[in-house]
Amino acid sequence: MNSSSKSxxxxxxxxxxxxxxxxxxxxxxxxxxxAVGSTSLSLAELFDGLDSVSGRxxxxxxxxxxxxxxxxxxxxxxxxxxxxxxLANKLAGPSIIGVNSGAGxxxxxxxxxxxxxxxxxxxxxxxxxxxxxxxxxxxVQKWKxxxxxxxxxxxxxxxxxxxxxxxVTTLEPDIRIITGDFKIGELQGVTYSKLIPATVVAVISLVxxxxxxxxxxxxxxxxxxxxxxxxxxxxxxxxxxALSALLAGSAVSIAGLVSFVGLIVPHTVRRVSGNxxxxxxxxxxxxxxxxxxxCDTLSRVLFSPYEIPVGIIMAFLGVPFFILLLVRGRRSxxxxx
Amino acid sequence: xxxxxxxxxxxxxxxxxxSVSLTLEKGRLISVIGPNGSGKSTLLKTLVGINRVFSGExxxxxxxxxxxxSRERARKISYLSQGMTIPDMTVEEVxxxxxxxxxxxxxxxxxxxxxxxxxAMKRVGILPFAQNRLSSLSGGMRQSVFIAMALAQNTDYILxxxxxxxxxxxxxxxxxxxxxxxxxxxxxxxxxxxxxxxAFNFSDSVAVMSNGSVLLHSTPCDACKNGCIDTLFxxxxxxxxxxxxxxxxx
Numbered sequence: 001m002n003s004s005s006k007s008x009x010x011x012x013x014x015x016x017x018x019x020x021x022x023x024x025x026x027x028x029x030x031x032x033x034x035a036v037g038s039t040s041l042s043l044a045e046l047f048d049g050l051d052s053v054s055g056r057x058x059x060x061x062x063x064x065x066x067x068x069x070x071x072x073x074x075x076x077x078x079x080x081x082x083x084x085x086x087l088a089n090k091l092a093g094p095s096i097i098g099v100n101s102g103a104g105x106x107x108x109x110x111x112x113x114x115x116x117x118x119x120x121x122x123x124x125x126x127x128x129x130x131x132x133x134x135x136x137x138x139x140v141q142k143w144k145x146x147x148x149x150x151x152x153x154x155x156x157x158x159x160x161x162x163x164x165x166x167x168v169t170t171l172e173p174d175i176r177i178i179t180g181d182f183k184i185g186e187l188q189g190v191t192y193s194k195l196i197p198a199t200v201v202a203v204i205s206l207v208x209x210x211x212x213x214x215x216x217x218x219x220x221x222x223x224x225x226x227x228x229x230x231x232x233x234x235x236x237x238x239x240x241x242a243l244s245a246l247l248a249g250s251a252v253s254i255a256g257l258v259s260f261v262g263l264i265v266p267h268t269v270r271r272v273s274g275n276x277x278x279x280x281x282x283x284x285x286x287x288x289x290x291x292x293x294x295c296d297t298l299s300r301v302l303f304s305p306y307e308i309p310v311g312i313i314m315a316f317l318g319v320p321f322f323i324l325l326l327v328r329g330r331r332s333x334x335x336x337x
Numbered sequence: 338x339x340x341x342x343x344x345x346x347x348x349x350x351x352x353x354x355x356s357v358s359l360t361l362e363k364g365r366l367i368s369v370i371g372p373n374g375s376g377k378s379t380l381l382k383t384l385v386g387i388n389r390v391f392s393g394e395x396x397x398x399x400x401x402x403x404x405x406x407s408r409e410r411a412r413k414i415s416y417l418s419q420g421m422t423i424p425d426m427t428v429e430e431v432x433x434x435x436x437x438x439x440x441x442x443x444x445x446x447x448x449x450x451x452x453x454x455x456x457a458m459k460r461v462g463i464l465p466f467a468q469n470r471l472s473s474l475s476g477g478m479r480q481s482v483f484i485a486m487a488l489a490q491n492t493d494y495i496l497x498x499x500x501x502x503x504x505x506x507x508x509x510x511x512x513x514x515x516x517x518x519x520x521x522x523x524x525x526x527x528x529x530x531x532x533x534x535x536a537f538n539f540s541d542s543v544a545v546m547s548n549g550s551v552l553l554h555s556t557p558c559d560a561c562k563n564g565c566i567d568t569l570f571x572x573x574x575x576x577x578x579x580x581x582x583x584x585x586x587x
Binding site: 008010011088211212214215217218220221222224225227228229230231232270274275276278 | 382385386387406407408409410411412415416417418422424425426427429430431434435437438440442443444445446467468470490
């Protein structure tokens with residue numbers, strides 16, 4: 001075996017290992033999410049039957065919550081990876097550039113209109129995230145923004161959408177409690193009426209995205225080279241941003257504004273798998289799902305019987321990570337052209 | 338043959354190229370030279386559909402370029418832009434993307450695509466680095482990777498916008514030798530460059546541009562005798578027994 005084929009074999013082995021570990025990570029995290037909680041239940045009690053208290057806790061509390069956390073993590077990690085590739089900026093997570101807060105505004109408006117679940121909520125969340133992404137994309141294309149400016153404009157949009165959400169809650173005080181939990185990001189109130197539509201939307205987006213992985217790779221070669229390879233870059237950019245908005249919207253409709261997942265997971269996965277979307281996207285989906293599910297379990301057991309929203313844990317993990325990226329990352333990753 | 342007749346083009350509404358006519362033949366290495374802002378990059382970008390054609394005609398092997406879809410065009414002409422983005426990918430992954438124009442949705446690279454990209458990497462001597470990250474390679478090696486990507490694209494026309502930028506003297510000469518070999522294989526290789534001695538020493542023909550027009554397209558020997566180099570660049574290009582050298586001690 002020559003050095004080239006040996007190196008190729010080692011790379012393939014590494015990727016296979018990453019997939020295997022990712023699958024085990026999701027399964028273990030979900031199992032922990034179901035088995036562990038503020039109410040202590042034995043394994044026998046968990047499967048006592050659906051009429052028992054423990055059975056109801058399993059079916060109506062822990063199962064939707066665990067599935068919700070996996071879907072939310074998967075969607076946010078994927079959305080982050082796509083946005084970072086399309087905008088060519090590694091700091092452009094959905095929670096940083098206003099995608100999540102755009103969806104958040106839409107959810108606040110829908111709550112004010114009396115919509116608390118179902119497909120209408122998912123669609124409205126998507127619409128909010130989509131408007132935010134397209135506004136940013138329009139600015140990037142129209143004014144030929146550098147990488148640094150993209151993030152700054154995104155941060156400004158984020159503030160704008162948060163302010164508009166506050167306007168809605170001020171005008172409709174009855175929804176304040178909902179939007180309070182919602183802003184932090186928590187999975188306590190996950191119901192099937194929220195979970196099923198959001199999961200359907202997220203899975204459809206995931207499947208479409210997986211068929212477009214190589215297109216995303218071509219786009220990351222830069223505008224001119226992608227066009228030189230025959231790609232209609234404007235159309236592809238819009239498709240990718242719409243898919244990332246669908247994913248972010250579905251995550252927000254389940255758990256609210258959970259931050260930093262779209263930043264932490266893609267960066268960590270990139271370090272080991274490389275930047276090509278072919279493996280990056282499925283691995284982000286796996287590790288994102290497992291990560292949020294694990295953090296949610298931690299949020300339930302760390303200060304049991306008290307529960308802290310998963311968004312707080314994410315913020316404690318995400319802020320140092322974000323600063324570390326700024327300090328240690330290559331300048332070209334997020335600034336200049 | 339790539340035929341350009343009376344081409345006017347530019348960015349947005351701003352016209353840069355003014356009635357450019359040029360014939361680019363297969364089997365030749367053609368250097369496009371000219372002062373900054375003369376329209377060299379605009380010409381290449383127009384040939385691959387990045388810039389809009391205001392008027393004029395471009396025909397590739399007798400087929401009007403406007404009648405081809407962007408993928409059909411990319412199956413005939415490959416293009417490497419100035420100052421390529423360095424994606425954080427392996428060499429193999431980058432080269433394989435050259436096969437993109439040959440695929441339709443869903444874009445899945447086949448074994449044949451992988452074989453062709455391996456051949457392209459062999460051709461430019463980067464196969465041993467196939468699993469290396471692009472960011473870990475030197476500037477010269479990176480250029481070779483992008484040229485391998487263009488080779489994997491398997492086109493008759495290869496357009497390169499300032500491929501010699503950031504390369505040291507030995508890598509510049511090495512790259513020009515490679516481009517010469519690719520032209521000798523029967524391809525038409527067009528390179529935009531500011532390095533006059535390299536352009537004149539290695540190219541089969543030189544197209545001199547100024548202010549959006551092609552002043553001259555001829556063999557290096559005729560272009561050197563013409564005197565337009567002195568006028569445009571304010572330097573003297575001498576044809577010596579060691580090749581073309583610059584005399585800028587005016």
